[in-house]
Every structure is written in C-alpha cells, then in structure tokens.
Amino acid sequence: MARFRKNKRIPFVRPIGKKLPSSVDHVTGDKIPKSFVFSRGKLPGVLRQLQTDLRKLMLPYTALKLKEKKRNNIKDFLNVAGPMGVTHFLILSKTDSSPYLRVGRTPQGPTLTFKIHGYSLAADVIKAQLRPRCHKDLFQNPPLIVLSGFGTGEQHLKLTTIMFQNIFPAIDINTVKLASCQRIVLLSYNKDTKLIDFRHYSIRLQPVGVSRRVRKFVQNRQAPNLSGLQDVSEFLTRPGYGSESEVDDEAATVSLPTDLGRLNRASNKSAVKLQEIGPRMTLQLVRIEEGLCSGGIIFSEFGDKISSKAEKTENAGEQSEDDEEDNEQDDEEGEDQDDDDEEQDDED
Amino acid sequence: MKKKKQIPAGGLDSDLSSTIHSQSEFFDHLIELIPSRFYISADDDSKPWYQGLSKAAKASLRLKTKENLKLARRNRFDPDAEPSSVAKLVQQREDGESPSKEIDLGDSEKKSVTYEELREKLRRKIEALKGNRGENRFDEKKMRNEWNKRSRDGEGEGSAREKRENVGEDNDDDGEEIIEYGKVKLGDEGEGRNSNKKRKMSKAQELEKAKKKKEVMKENPSVAEKETWKAAVSRAMGVKVHDDAKLIKGSMKREKKRKEKNAEKWKERVGTVEKMKEERQKKRRDNIVGRINDKKARKIAKREKKLMRPGFEGRKEGFITKE
Numbered sequence: 001m002a003r004f005r006k007n008k009r010i011p012f013v014r015p016i017g018k019k020l021p022s023s024v025d026h027v028t029g030d031k032i033p034k035s036f037v038f039s040r041g042k043l044p045g046v047l048r049q050l051q052t053d054l055r056k057l058m059l060p061y062t063a064l065k066l067k068e069k070k071r072n073n074i075k076d077f078l079n080v081a082g083p084m085g086v087t088h089f090l091i092l093s094k095t096d097s098s099p100y101l102r103v104g105r106t107p108q109g110p111t112l113t114f115k116i117h118g119y120s121l122a123a124d125v126i127k128a129q130l131r132p133r134c135h136k137d138l139f140q141n142p143p144l145i146v147l148s149g150f151g152t153g154e155q156h157l158k159l160t161t162i163m164f165q166n167i168f169p170a171i172d173i174n175t176v177k178l179a180s181c182q183r184i185v186l187l188s189y190n191k192d193t194k195l196i197d198f199r200h201y202s203i204r205l206q207p208v209g210v211s212r213r214v215r216k217f218v219q220n221r222q223a224p225n226l227s228g229l230q231d232v233s234e235f236l237t238r239p240g241y242g243s244e245s246e247v248d249d250e251a252a253t254v255s256l257p258t259d260l261g262r263l264n265r266a267s268n269k270s271a272v273k274l275q276e277i278g279p280r281m282t283l284q285l286v287r288i289e290e291g292l293c294s295g296g297i298i299f300s301e302f303g304d305k306i307s308s309k310a311e312k313t314e315n316a317g318e319q320s321e322d323d324e325e326d327n328e329q330d331d332e333e334g335e336d337q338d339d340d341d342e343e344q345d346d347e348d
Numbered sequence: 349m350k351k352k353k354q355i356p357a358g359g360l361d362s363d364l365s366s367t368i369h370s371q372s373e374f375f376d377h378l379i380e381l382i383p384s385r386f387y388i389s390a391d392d393d394s395k396p397w398y399q400g401l402s403k404a405a406k407a408s409l410r411l412k413t414k415e416n417l418k419l420a421r422r423n424r425f426d427p428d429a430e431p432s433s434v435a436k437l438v439q440q441r442e443d444g445e446s447p448s449k450e451i452d453l454g455d456s457e458k459k460s461v462t463y464e465e466l467r468e469k470l471r472r473k474i475e476a477l478k479g480n481r482g483e484n485r486f487d488e489k490k491m492r493n494e495w496n497k498r499s500r501d502g503e504g505e506g507s508a509r510e511k512r513e514n515v516g517e518d519n520d521d522d523g524e525e526i527i528e529y530g531k532v533k534l535g536d537e538g539e540g541r542n543s544n545k546k547r548k549m550s551k552a553q554e555l556e557k558a559k560k561k562k563e564v565m566k567e568n569p570s571v572a573e574k575e576t577w578k579a580a581v582s583r584a585m586g587v588k589v590h591d592d593a594k595l596i597k598g599s600m601k602r603e604k605k606r607k608e609k610n611a612e613k614w615k616e617r618v619g620t621v622e623k624m625k626e627e628r629q630k631k632r633r634d635n636i637v638g639r640i641n642d643k644k645a646r647k648i649a650k651r652e653k654k655l656m657r658p659g660f661e662g663r664k665e666g667f668i669t670k671e
Contacts, residue, residue, distance in 0.1 A: 030533075031586065087586070108592075110580040144530055151526025155577050161528055162584045170531035174411070290576060298576050 032169045034061040035088040036077060038068045043094055046121065050099075051092050053122040053279040057185070057200055058090070059139040061169065074293055081106045088167050089292065101283065103163060104292045111293050112163055114283040117195065122278045133275055135182065138202055142168050143183035150189050156288055156299045157189065160196075178258055184274065194301070196285065200278030208253050208269040213238065384437050551600045558593045 037055045039047070055064055063086075068077075077089065091102040099119075104111035126132045145168050150161045164187060171181075186199040207215065214236060217224055229235055253269045288299035379387075398409065423429060549557070565572035579589045590596055655662050 033586070105584055105586075108595075109583040146530075147528045148525060150528060159577070159581055159584060162581055165528070165530050166585055168530050170533045172533040288580070290580060296576070298573075298580060 113287040120280040141180040198281040201274040
C-alpha cells in the first residue's frame with residue numbers, strides 16, 4: 001500500500017489561536033479593546049507560565065496561542081495589531097534584577113513600565129486552596145476591574161487608572177447579564193510602599209439564609225438519605241452547624257435583580273463570594289513613556305540611572321537605552337523629586 | 349301612584365336634592381365606565397417626534413414606555429390602591445398643568461430682562477475655566493468617579509443600596525480608600541453626544557495645529573508638560589491625538605499618492621473603455637464591408653460559373669492575337 005505523505009509545504013503562518021470576536025461591541029457600539037500578551041527576550045520557565053496566566057486573564061479578547069519568534073520586533077507586532085484591532089500590548093521581560101511588565105497602548109500610546117517585585121502563578125494559588133473551583137465558562141466573559149487607592153490625584157496614578165480601565169471593555173448597565181460577570185481583577189495601591197497589588201478572583205453568589213442541607217440538595221439534586229429520619233421536616237429543619245463563612249457582614253450581601261441559576265433568586269439576599277484564581281503580582285510603577293516603548297519619558301519613579309545593558313534584554317527593533325537617555329535629556333518632566341539626580345547623571 | 353308622589357315631611361328641597369344627588373351619582377358611574385382615553389386628550393407635545401430620534405433615544409423611550417406600562421398594570425391590579433376614576437385623572441391633569449404654566453410665564457418674563465446678565469455670567473465662566481485648567485481636571489476626575497460609583501450597581505451586579513453607602517463612606521476627603529471601577533456605560537449619555545460631536549479637521553489644519561503646539565511647547569516647559577500629560581491621558585482613553593507633525597505630513601503624502609493613483613486608474617479605465625468601443629465599432633464596420641464584398645464576389649462567381657465549360661477558361665478577355 002502506498003504511504004500517503006503530506007507533500008505540500010505549508011508556509012509558516014503565525015497561528016493566532018481562535019478567531020477573535022468582533023471589533024465593535026454590539027451593545028455599546030464602542031470599540032472593544034483587545035490585547036496581545038508576549039515577551040521580549042528569553043524568559044525562564046516560570047515567567048513563561050506567568051505569561052500564559054496573564055493571557056488567560058485577558059480572555060476572551062486576546063490571542064491565547066500567540067506565537068512569537070525571536071526575530072520579531074515590536075514593529076512586527078504593531079503591523080499585525082492594526083488590522084486585527086488590537087489596542088494594548090502587555091510585554092513581559094526580565095533583567096538581572098527583576099522581571100518587568102510593560103503595558104502600552106497601540107499604536108502610539110503611552111507605555112507604563114512596572115517592576116514585578118513578586119508574583120505567584122495561578123497553578124500555585126490554586127494548589128494552595130482547599131476547594132478550587134473553576135467554572136467551565138469562566139473565561140468566556142471579560143473580567144470586571146476594581147482599582148483602589150489610586151485616587152490621590154497624582155498624574156501618574158490617574159494615567160494608570162485610565163489605562164487599566166480601558167484595557168477591559170465597558171459594561172452597559174442596561175443590558176449586562178449578571179451571569180456574565182464572573183471574574184474580577186483588583187488593583188490596590190499602597191501609598192506608603194508605592195506598590196500595587198494585583199489580584200484576580202472569580203465571583204460566586206450564594207444564597208443567604210438557606211440552610212446548608214437545603215442548598216446542597218438543590219445544587220446537587222441528589223436524593224438525600226432519609227433512612228434515619230422520622231419525617232421530612234426533620235431533614236429540613238435540623239439545625240446543622242453552619243459553615244464559618246456563613247457569618248457574613250451585611251456589606252457582602254446583595255439582593256439580585258434577576259435570577260441567577262437555580263439557587264439565587266431575584267430580590268433575595270445572596271452573598272458574594274470571591275475565590276482567588278489566576279496570578280498574583282506585586283508591581284511598582286517605574287516609568288511612563290510617551291510612545292509605545294519609545295518616546296520621551298514623562299514620569300520616572302526612581303532617579304535610577306538606567307544603564308544601557310540592564311532593563312532591555314535585546315532586539316534590533318527596539319529602542320536601545322541610549323536613545324532613551326537622549327530622550328530623557330530632551331523632555332524631562334516628572335513629578336518625582338529624584339529627577340534632579342537623574343538629570344545630573346545624564347548630562348555627560 | 350299618587351301615594352308614591354307624596355311629599356315627605358321634610359319638604360320639597362331635601363327630596364329634590366337627594367334625587368339630584370342620586371342621579372348625578374348614577375351619571376358619574378356611567379361616565380366612569382368609559383375608558384378615560386376617549387375622554388381626556390393626550391398631551392401631544394409631551395411626545396417628541398419618534399421617528400426623528402437617534403437610536404439611543406429611541407431605545408430609552410422604549411424602555412420608558414415599557415416601564416410605564418408595567419407600572420400602570422401594577423396600579424390597575426393593586427388591591428390596596430383606590431380605584432382611579434376619570435374625575436381624579438382630570439384633577440391630576442389640572443394640577444399638573446397649572447403650576448407648570450405659571451412657571452413658564454414667569455420664566456419668559458425673566459428671560460428678556462436678564463439676557464445681559466446671562467452673557468456676563470458666560471464670560472466669567474469661560475475665564476474661570478481658562479484659568480483653572482489644571483485644578484479643574486482633578487475635580488472632573490473626582491466627579492466622574494462619584495458619578496461612576498453612584499450609578500454603577502455594585503460592579504455590575506444587582507443594585508445594592510448598602511454597597512453604595514459603603515462606597516460613599518470610602519470617598520472621603522482624606523482620599524485614602526477611593527475605589528474606582530471599570531468603564532460603565534449609562535444609557536442616557538448617548539442622547540447628549542449627538543450635538544457635541546466634533547468635526548474632523550482636515551489634515552492641513554491638523555498640521556498647522558501640531559506645529560503651533562510644538563512651538564508653544566518649546567517656549568513654555570510647564571505648558572509642554574501639561575500638554576504631554578493630556579495627550580497621554582487621551583491616548584490611554586482611546587482618543588486619537590495627532591500631535592506629531594512628521595506623522596501628519598507622512599499621512600498627507602500618502603493620501604496624495606493614493607489620490608494620484610486613483611486618478612490614474614480612472615484615466616486608464618476611461619481609456620480602455622474608449623479603446624474597446626473603437627475596436628468593437630471597427631469590427632462591426634469591417635464585418636459589414638466584408639459582407640458587401642462577399643456578396644459582390646458571389647455574384648461574380650455565379651456569373652462566371654456558367655462560362656466554366658470544359659475546354660474553356662472563362663470569359664474571353666480579348667483576341668488571341670495582339671492587335
């Protein structure tokens with residue numbers, strides 16, 4: 001029997017995962033922001049995991065299986081981003097000191113550079129939990145975002161909030177379905193340490209005031225074992241010890257406007273339970289640049305002299321550090337007092 | 349019968365009044381049976397011209413009518429409420445109209461008197477805005493946050509009055525725990541937008557603007573800083589900011605080239621159309637001429653066929669011997 005071989009030579013087409021959903025939101029009419037998450041330079045395995053975690057976080061409006069090659073520049077990504085309607089780039093990179101995360105807006109938007117002080121992978125977070133839950137369409141809807149502590153009015157914080165608020169699509173109050181709000185991203189800024197905590201939770205609603213037995217029965221729909229009981233009423237009214245988490249304060253309960261599943265009925269109280277999924281990061285805003293990884297620096301946290309070797313790991317298409325220093329000289333603004341040191345250093 | 353018509357001891361008046369009363373009640377009862385819409389004309393001014401509105405406005409109007417219908421149905425079937433009657437509706441109408449009418453009259457009088465004052469106010473406001481540009485931004489941001497918080501129903505989930513109050517506590521002046529949420533779309537914003545839409549400036553105008561900005565920025569560093577931050581913020585929000593003269597020039601050049609290319613293509617198209625037309629016409633003419641010639645040749649051939657006898661070569665052309 002002849003062996004059939006694939007004699008066709010298929011040219012390498014960069015497969016970009018499943019088809020991205022449409023560019024324009026049907027409901028609001030706005031453009032839906034989409035993102036690319038990729039890395040520059042060689043990353044160790046743990047950081048590659050972090051990259052996949054971030055990609056899952058940004059679902060569904062991101063390329064889950066984006067393949068990048070070593071020779072790709074940011075310009076290549078920009079060229080692809082235009083026709084596909086991609087608006088944000090999340091770039092991971094690593095230097096000797098620590099990994100960095102850059103969040104930038106295409107095509108010429110500002111770039112925020114964050115230094116990652118510490119991170120935990122999603123797999124580790126889930127392993128540490130006693131009962132991890134992952135709903136099957138957990139990643140089919142974009143997450144909500146909550147920013148806390150950013151309101152002090154400083155320019156760079158304002159820009160950070162605006163940037164993050166626009167990474168995820170807007171929610172139309174009139175038409176949003178409760179069932180589609182399943183994830184939430186929390187960013188909280190600590191003024192003293194200037195660190196931003198990044199957390200990612202899944203939202204679960206549990207009816208309040210229903211005894212545990214009844215709730216389990218409705219959830220699992222399994223016939224309970226009534227052999228030891230005299231009467232059904234014993235089953236329903238038996239005072240079982242409630243779980244510790246049942247003692248919720250009023251702040252965490254809401255009354256739903258619509259039904260959500262079999263358990264949570266409209267205008268009944270339900271408790272909102274958050275369970276952590278996804279990566280956990282501690283970020284520090286280091287720099288804000290005017291362009292996409294280029295352009296003048298409009299904010300710099302430290303007066304750190306950025307040496308030409310550190311920070312950026314490689315790549316021809318990228319702006320080298322020398323250019324950056326030149327740009328610093330050109331228009332150096334910043335609200336940090338350490339700018340003086342930086343300017344002294346740069347004026348060689 | 350006469351007995352029934354006996355005048356009671358109280359006198360004619362009381363009897364008459366009671367009968368009048370009962371009769372008027374009967375008539376009122378009859379009137380109440382008529383549905384009120386035949387009775388009270390609807391205010392046509394309250395409804396704007398439905399077909400001329402924008403999509404967002406239409407959607408919100410539809411929502412409102414739905415809600416009104418629901419409310420009306422509830423009120424109709426509410427066992428505790430008093431059954432509404434036409435008389436009540438008429439009274440409501442009157443009460444509703446008269447105070448508004450009074451206000452209208454008052455306003456129209458005031459308007460003509462204080463036009464000058466309004467102009468002054470406007471001027472003052474413009475100057476104030478110009479002066480406090482930097483400070484205002486912070487206020488606007490705060491107001492926007494509060495607006496988001498107030499209308500945002502607990503991060504998109506069911507509305508929770510308790511949550512709103514908690515958020516209100518957080519938004520203190522010490523600014524410690526200000527919580528902001530993602531972008532929220534409110535249904536009412538779309539109606540105001542249509543009038544505020546900016547016209548796109550032509551590229552030449554943008555170029556001029558960019559150049560001027562650059563000059564101003566070179567001279568004045570604080571203005572430069574403000575402008576860069578403003579540009580960064582609007583870029584982060586998705587607004588396209590054209591402030592680089594080189595890029596604008598590049599795009600102008602590209603546009604010109606595209607236009608030239610298109611003009612050339614058009615000329616080519618017209619040329620080919622002409623050429624094809626010519627070809628076809630020529631072909632037709634040739635065919636016609638050819639047909640005529642064919643006909644003639646056939647006739648000649650037919651004539652000559654008769655003379656093609658064996659032994660002869662056709663029509664004699666002349667004498668054999670030369671003369």
